[in-house]
Amino acid sequence: xxxxxxxxxxxxxxxxxxxxxxxxxxxxxxxxxxxxxxxxxxxxxxxxxxxxxxxxxxxxxxxxxxxxxxxxxxxxxxxxxxxxxxxxxxxxxxxxxxxxxxxxxxxxxxxxxxxxxxxxxxxxxxxxxxxxxxxxxxxxxxxxxxxxxxxxxxxxxxxxxxxxxxxxxxxxxxxxxxxxxxxxxxxxxxxxxxxxxxxxxxxxxxxxxxxxxxxxxxxxxxxxxxxxxxxxxxxxxxxxxxxxxxxxxxxxxxxxxxxxxxxxxxxxxxxxxxxxxxxxxxxxxxxxxxxxxxxxxxxxxxxxxxxxxxxxxxxxxxxxxxxxxxxxxxxxxxxxxxxxxxxxxxxxxxxxxxxxxxxxxxxxxxxxxxxxxxxxxxxxxxxxxxxxxxxxxxxxxxxx
Amino acid sequence: xxxxxxxxxxxxxxxxxxxxxxxxxxxxxxxxxxxxxxxxxxxxxxxxxxxxxxxxxxxxxxxxxxxxxxxxxxxxxxxxxxxxxxxxxxxxxxxxxxxxxxxxxxxxxxxxxxxxxxxxxxxxxxxxxxxxxxxxxxxxxxxxxxxxxxxxxxxxxxxxxxxxxxxxxxxxxxxxxxxxxxxxxxxxxxxxxxxxxxxxxxxxxxxxxxxxxxxxxxxxxxxxxxxxxxxxxxxxxxxxxxxxxxxxxxxxxxxxxxxxxxxxxxxxxxxxxxxxxxxxxxxxxxxxxxxxxxxxxxxxxxxxxxxxxxxxxxxxxxxxxxxxxxxxxxxxxxxxxxxxxxxxxxxxxxxxxxxxxxxxxxxxxxxxxxxxxxxxxxxxxxxxxxxxxxxxxxxxxxxxxxxxxxxxxxxxxxxx
Numbered sequence: 097x098x099x100x101x102x103x104x105x106x107x108x109x110x111x112x113x114x115x116x117x118x119x120x121x122x123x124x125x126x127x128x129x130x131x132x133x134x135x136x137x138x139x140x141x142x143x144x145x146x147x148x149x150x151x152x153x154x155x156x157x158x159x160x161x162x163x164x165x166x167x168x169x170x171x172x173x174x175x176x177x178x179x180x181x182x183x184x185x186x187x188x189x190x191x192x193x194x195x196x197x198x199x200x201x202x203x204x205x206x207x208x209x210x211x212x213x214x215x216x217x218x219x220x221x222x223x224x225x226x227x228x229x230x231x232x233x234x235x236x237x238x239x240x241x242x243x244x245x246x247x248x249x250x251x252x253x254x255x256x257x258x259x260x261x262x263x264x265x266x267x268x269x270x271x272x273x274x275x276x277x278x279x280x281x282x283x284x285x286x287x288x289x290x291x292x293x294x295x296x297x298x299x300x301x302x303x304x305x306x307x308x309x310x311x312x313x314x315x316x317x318x319x320x321x322x323x324x325x326x327x328x329x330x331x332x333x334x335x336x337x338x339x340x341x342x343x344x345x346x347x348x349x350x351x352x353x354x355x356x357x358x359x360x361x362x363x364x365x366x367x368x369x370x371x372x373x374x375x376x377x378x379x380x381x382x383x384x385x386x387x388x389x390x391x392x393x394x395x396x397x398x399x400x401x402x403x404x405x406x407x408x409x410x411x412x413x414x415x416x417x418x419x420x421x422x423x424x425x426x427x428x429x430x431x432x433x434x435x436x437x438x439x440x441x442x443x444x445x446x447x448x449x450x451x452x453x454x455x456x457x458x459x460x461x462x463x464x465x466x467x468x469x470x471x472x473x474x475x476x477x478x479x480x481x482x483x484x485x486x487x488x489x490x491x492x493x494x495x496x
Numbered sequence: 497x498x499x500x501x502x503x504x505x506x507x508x509x510x511x512x513x514x515x516x517x518x519x520x521x522x523x524x525x526x527x528x529x530x531x532x533x534x535x536x537x538x539x540x541x542x543x544x545x546x547x548x549x550x551x552x553x554x555x556x557x558x559x560x561x562x563x564x565x566x567x568x569x570x571x572x573x574x575x576x577x578x579x580x581x582x583x584x585x586x587x588x589x590x591x592x593x594x595x596x597x598x599x600x601x602x603x604x605x606x607x608x609x610x611x612x613x614x615x616x617x618x619x620x621x622x623x624x625x626x627x628x629x630x631x632x633x634x635x636x637x638x639x640x641x642x643x644x645x646x647x648x649x650x651x652x653x654x655x656x657x658x659x660x661x662x663x664x665x666x667x668x669x670x671x672x673x674x675x676x677x678x679x680x681x682x683x684x685x686x687x688x689x690x691x692x693x694x695x696x697x698x699x700x701x702x703x704x705x706x707x708x709x710x711x712x713x714x715x716x717x718x719x720x721x722x723x724x725x726x727x728x729x730x731x732x733x734x735x736x737x738x739x740x741x742x743x744x745x746x747x748x749x750x751x752x753x754x755x756x757x758x759x760x761x762x763x764x765x766x767x768x769x770x771x772x773x774x775x776x777x778x779x780x781x782x783x784x785x786x787x788x789x790x791x792x793x794x795x796x797x798x799x800x801x802x803x804x805x806x807x808x809x810x811x812x813x814x815x816x817x818x819x820x821x822x823x824x825x826x827x828x829x830x831x832x833x834x835x836x837x838x839x840x841x842x843x844x845x846x847x848x849x850x851x852x853x854x855x856x857x858x859x860x861x862x863x864x865x866x867x868x869x870x871x872x873x874x875x876x877x878x879x880x881x882x883x884x885x886x887x888x889x890x891x892x893x894x895x896x897x898x899x900x901x902x903x904x905x906x907x908x909x910x911x912x
Contacts, residue, residue, distance in 0.1 A: 169716070184633050
């Protein structure tokens with residue numbers, strides 16, 4: 097059934113950051129099917145940004161080649177009856193050309209069987225788009241990271257044919273996929289969604305349909321906690337810097353909580369908070385100043401911090417964190433579980449300023465997790481940990 | 497075959513680093529070192545060991561330079577490498593991965609024919625110019641491409657030797673064979689660690705044997721072989737000099753710095769035909785028998801061995817083809833440490849194709865250079881050979897183009 101449905105697929109918001117990754121994932125699957133079949137497969141890429149669609153086409157071409165190269169053992173079998181295609185080079189070329197011929201740069205997804213949506217996080221916009229496409233044949237997959245699916249279902253009149261299919265950034269690389277269902281969802285859609293997730297080799301965590309789901313359910317609450325903690329510092333700038341450094345270094349994460357907020361986008365974080373009926377005055381303040389990030393960057397590296405006092409980016413303040421506890425290894429080294437467990441035990445006993453704050457964050461993370469389970473958003477701690485470790489690259493989860 | 501009509505010596509060998517994945521400075525995203533700089537380096541390395549690098553001829557081997565680097569007419573590079581070769585006859589040689597052996601053989605025959613007293617022999621390959629997925633197509637040219645490529649595995653030659661491994665497992669059992677192959681891998685890397693030019697010199701994995709035991713993954717790679725069973729994709733060049741007695745005087749070479757080639761056995765298989773027995777290297781056996789016969793030696797008189805371990809299964813098969821192990825027993829021969837540096841037949845002391853690297857065209861010359869260095873006391877990882885004799889087997893394709901050399905050290909101390 098899925099193979100048949102994949103004959104006519106659309107991605108809305110295809111040229112965006114998430115949309116392009118979702119487009120690539122789907123194109124890979126469709127290209128595999130097309131290589132094995134004489135039937136025509138179509139992937140409709142829809143976006144209002146025409147320049148973005150040109151860039152997307154090139155992106156898909158380059159990455160489809162890489163996909164073909166890494167999948168060459170599998171793909172060669174599809175062409176075993178074609179005597180003209182002998183070398184890997186010829187077969188990669190045939191596969192990629194076949195896949196690219198499936199693409200249609202369309203202005204609409206009307207008539208498609210599977211419609212994937214990755215437009216901006218706006219209830220009204222999503223509902224409007226969905227309701228214009230509503231029909232009894234199509235199934236809808238929304239990449240929303242926080243809007244309750246049942247709300248979109250109701251507002252757009254989709255008759256239970258929509259599912260939450262939240263990829264993590266970047267979709268083509270990140271293994272994690274949050275699937276969000278609700279009580280009245282069409283069971284066929286759940287089956288299709290699960291089967292597709294297997295094909296896409298995703299690690300699936302099922303979340304209950306409560307705003308924020310698991311991923312943002314944890315991240316946004318932790319960000320709010322961090323914003324609140326800033327108030328305990330003599331200056332907001334120092335507070336942001338100290339908390340960011342502690343959450344990165346003492347908690348052994350890829351980046352600090354405020355740097356992560358910058359990466360997601362401050363406006364996006366604010367929007368998600370709104371959807372979750374939550375609020376962070378510090379975040380509102382920096383956005384109202386027209387500022388795009390807590391930090392200024394050189395490439396991916398923060399080089400300056402926004403000063404709430406001076407209203408400009410300034411060098412990092414000199415602050416006393418205390419030594420990192422014994423046994424610490426940076427996130428880049430990917431320390432093994434035994435080393436991390438021992439480190440966290442040592443951390444729990446330390447009284448340096450950095451350690452004390454780190455332990456507060458760990459306790460808060462645990463409380464957020466218990467809250468997510470209590471509210472039924474997550475089934476268990478394992479699901480939350482899967483999201484944190486697969487989606488946010490944490491090296492360890494919350495302990496039970 | 498009788499002994500040569502006159503003595504033929506090997507002198508002054510030089511290997512460049514064999515470069516590719518495994519070396520810490522290898523980054524496929526960055527521009528690679530150009531092939532001509534490898535050629536220049538090996539030539540200068542060899543010629544720098546001679547008082548008078550004045551040669552009568554030059555020989556250069558490469559398997560697929562026209563495909564990997566879009567360069568043919570490679571004899572034209574010999575005068576670039578060695579200016580005294582301007583105006584001299586220069587010859588290009590190709591025999592797939594057995595190119596190096598054939599290049600040396602070409603030099604030997606020229607000296608034996610009295611057309612030359614001093615021949616500069618070199619060989620090279622640059623394989624990192626392409627991703628492995630496309631390199632596989634090029635290397636498939638070592639087989640009967642139009643018949644075999646289409647149905648062959650995506651990575652072709654691992655698939656060819658996976659078939660041999662599968663047949664061997666079926667006939668002799670999997671577990672002990674896998675253990676022998678794992679031990680072979682371990683020995684290759686341990687040896688490579690001792691040679692700074694080896695591609696795997698910096699491999700410090702603590703559990704080599706366990707890695708060698710990794711079960712093959714037929715979905716991601718090939719059946720019957722894991723990635724540790726396979727030799728490297730490499731860039732590199734090697735060279736040496738073939739000399740008559742007159743050549744020694746002309747180039748100012750002291751005999752103690754040479755080895756004498758006492759036997760040369762070559763055998764060619766029909767590339768259009770599949771091996772009649774996948775569990776045996778029949779052409780290797782022929783070439784080796786010829787060499788032993790010419791030299792008047794047995795395998796037990798050989799102190800040092802360089803064999804063509806393009807895959808670990810090939811090492812087992814080669815040991816059986818030579819006669820060091822009965823058929824089906826090579827794994828035990830290796831597991832009993834016979835091929836270790838302090839074993840009964842120290843083998844591939846710089847790591848072989850799996851440890852030192854395998855720029856396909858260059859390997860045969862590299863093998864001879866390694867024998868030369870060990871038998872003249874010049875190796876970076878010197879052992880004390882128990883006899884003056886070393887042997888190398890250079891193999892092209894699936895046991896098709898095979899050359900076996902036996903060399904003899906002239907150093908005084910072997911007499912004792």
